[in-house]
Amino acid sequence: MTLTAGCDVGSLTTKAVIMDDKAVKSSALIKSKSNPEASARQAMAEAMEKAGVTESELSNVIGTGYGREKIPFVTDVKSEISCHARGAKWLLPSIKTIIDIGGQDCKIIRIDDQGEVVRFVTNDKCASGTGRFLEVMAKALYMDISELGDLNRKSNSPVTLTSTCTVWAQADIVKFIHSGIPVEDIGAGINLAMAKRVSTLVNSVQPEKEVCMTGGVAKNRGVTSLMEKLLGFRLKPIRRADPQLVGAIGAALFGRNR
Amino acid sequence: MIVAGCDVGSLTAKVVILEEEKILGSSVIRGGIKPDQSAEDALEIAVESAGIRRDRIDYAVGTGYGKDLIGFVAETESEIVCHAKGAKWNLPEVKMLVDIGGQDAKVIRLDEEGEVARYIYNDKCASGTGRFLEVMAEALEIPLDQMGEIGEQSTETIRISNQCVIFAESEVISLVNEGRKTTDIVKALHVAMANRVASLARSIGLDDIVAMSGGVAKNRGVFDALSEGLALPLHHLDKVDPQLNGALGAALIAAGKSGLSIR
Numbered sequence: 001m002t003l004t005a006g007c008d009v010g011s012l013t014t015k016a017v018i019m020d021d022k023a024v025k026s027s028a029l030i031k032s033k034s035n036p037e038a039s040a041r042q043a044m045a046e047a048m049e050k051a052g053v054t055e056s057e058l059s060n061v062i063g064t065g066y067g068r069e070k071i072p073f074v075t076d077v078k079s080e081i082s083c084h085a086r087g088a089k090w091l092l093p094s095i096k097t098i099i100d101i102g103g104q105d106c107k108i109i110r111i112d113d114q115g116e117v118v119r120f121v122t123n124d125k126c127a128s129g130t131g132r133f134l135e136v137m138a139k140a141l142y143m144d145i146s147e148l149g150d151l152n153r154k155s156n157s158p159v160t161l162t163s164t165c166t167v168w169a170q171a172d173i174v175k176f177i178h179s180g181i182p183v184e185d186i187g188a189g190i191n192l193a194m195a196k197r198v199s200t201l202v203n204s205v206q207p208e209k210e211v212c213m214t215g216g217v218a219k220n221r222g223v224t225s226l227m228e229k230l231l232g233f234r235l236k237p238i239r240r241a242d243p244q245l246v247g248a249i250g251a252a253l254f255g256r257n258r
Numbered sequence: 259m260i261v262a263g264c265d266v267g268s269l270t271a272k273v274v275i276l277e278e279e280k281i282l283g284s285s286v287i288r289g290g291i292k293p294d295q296s297a298e299d300a301l302e303i304a305v306e307s308a309g310i311r312r313d314r315i316d317y318a319v320g321t322g323y324g325k326d327l328i329g330f331v332a333e334t335e336s337e338i339v340c341h342a343k344g345a346k347w348n349l350p351e352v353k354m355l356v357d358i359g360g361q362d363a364k365v366i367r368l369d370e371e372g373e374v375a376r377y378i379y380n381d382k383c384a385s386g387t388g389r390f391l392e393v394m395a396e397a398l399e400i401p402l403d404q405m406g407e408i409g410e411q412s413t414e415t416i417r418i419s420n421q422c423v424i425f426a427e428s429e430v431i432s433l434v435n436e437g438r439k440t441t442d443i444v445k446a447l448h449v450a451m452a453n454r455v456a457s458l459a460r461s462i463g464l465d466d467i468v469a470m471s472g473g474v475a476k477n478r479g480v481f482d483a484l485s486e487g488l489a490l491p492l493h494h495l496d497k498v499d500p501q502l503n504g505a506l507g508a509a510l511i512a513a514g515k516s517g518l519s520i521r
Contacts, residue, residue, distance in 0.1 A: 034435055104425065104428075125420075125421065125422060126383070126421075127422050127425055132425075136424065163382060164382065164383075165382060165383045165384050165423075166422075166424045167384035167389055167393070167423045168361070168384060
């Protein structure tokens with residue numbers, strides 16, 4: 001039995017996964033600290049403790065994510081694009097397009113039947129359409145980001161955000177709150193703005209089915225259901241693991257057979 | 259003949275009162291939520307500074323984001339036209355104007371007659387607008403109006419890699435945590451801001467005599483960095499507060515039309 005680990009140090013969260021030959025044994029998800037090495041160490045320690053394994057039992061540790069070059073204890077590093085592709089293919093063998101929304105970026109990845117990356121687009125220049133947008137908006141609404149997803153079901157008339165820019169949208173939210181608009185209508189409008197922005201990026205790569213979503217925003221039902229409407233097809237749900245762990249799972253898979 | 263121009267922007271309201279092209283009075287106030295009230299307040303202060311009674315004003319023109327809500331103006335004109343007019347009056351040889359307001363940035367090219375030849379406008383993205391500096395001043399806990407002087411004391415060059423206000427704000431916080439000096443960070447922000455505006459200007463083609471207006475023109479750091487970014491000496495519109503340029507242009511348009519109202 002070979003044990004491998006994947007560690008995905010993102011801008012907002014750090015994820016660690018421990019896998020054996022067959023399955024994910026344990027995982028950890030923590031808020032990233034200012035020091036990527038400290039984030040990686042803590043996430044790994046938590047995952048190892050849950051799995052009841054020690055570092056010496058791991059044959060390979062693969063790092064990925066924005067902070068991957070700053071993790072000293074890894075065997076190798078892999079790009080986020082290849083880790084997301086590998087992780088998603090393993091979780092959903094029929095997958096062709098992966099929409100990954102991270103804390104500070106949004107990536108659309110197209111893979112072939114073998115799981116090789118054919119093309120991808122990334123937005124990491126503008127906060128709009130990234131997890132950061134939702135984070136800023138949730139804060140303006142005085143709620144946790146995890147509460148945003150449910151607001152669509154409660155809203156009958158979502159607000160329209162006039163601007164794509166996160167800064168201007170934030171100012172819009174404050175105006176909406178002051179004019180007494182119900183919080184569910186504001187939240188639903190936020191999810192809609194997010195879904196529109198991401199869908200535009202998805203359409204720019206001519207998505208091929210099946211399509212799945214990874215990253216924390218995949219857990220926001222408001223955004224995912226609106227994206228299905230805007231894109232005109234269903235998104236394949238990832239049931240075997242937390243969608244936020246896909247990059248780390250892909251990294252752990254790269255650790256096999258080395 | 260006494261005329262007034264009123265420019266109601268997203269953050270401030272400005273009024274200029276002219277008598278035969280001489281500035282009698284003016285005002286710049288921080289706008290509230292109601293543009294009509296901000297315009298009234300700005301007019302009241304300008305009238306007072308001019309030492310005249312309000313009913314002495316023969317004609318008034320409004321401009322800016324809130325122009326349609328100003329109660330006392332006889333007509334409205336676009337900001338682009340007003341800014342071009344104000345700049346031409348200030349600096350007759352002007353060919354190009356960069357105006358950076360609180361929530362937008364405009365670059366206008368003028369022909370020989372001072373008419374608008376081309377222009378470009380950014381109000382979609384907060385980067386390259388006054389809001390960028392406002393957010394950064396808050397993050398650094400320094401007064402916005404002192405950023406110019408603070409940046410001048412910089413000794414080391416830093417590069418801000420993000421254009422997005424949200425991402426640049428995180429970058430600034432990381433720089434602070436790394437122990438970088440505020441003076442150096444501020445200088446880097448001025449350069450980042452200037453580069454963004456310079457690329458907007460370049461997209462409509464540069465001309466040689468460039469002036470800057472809007473509140474951000476008062477920030478020496480951005481002014482100098484923009485001059486460097488464009489590789490052209492930038493001109494000040496120094497006959498009047500650069501923030502008043504749009505209101506001045508509106509007042510000049512009012513002066514040109516005021517004959518109509520008396521008859």
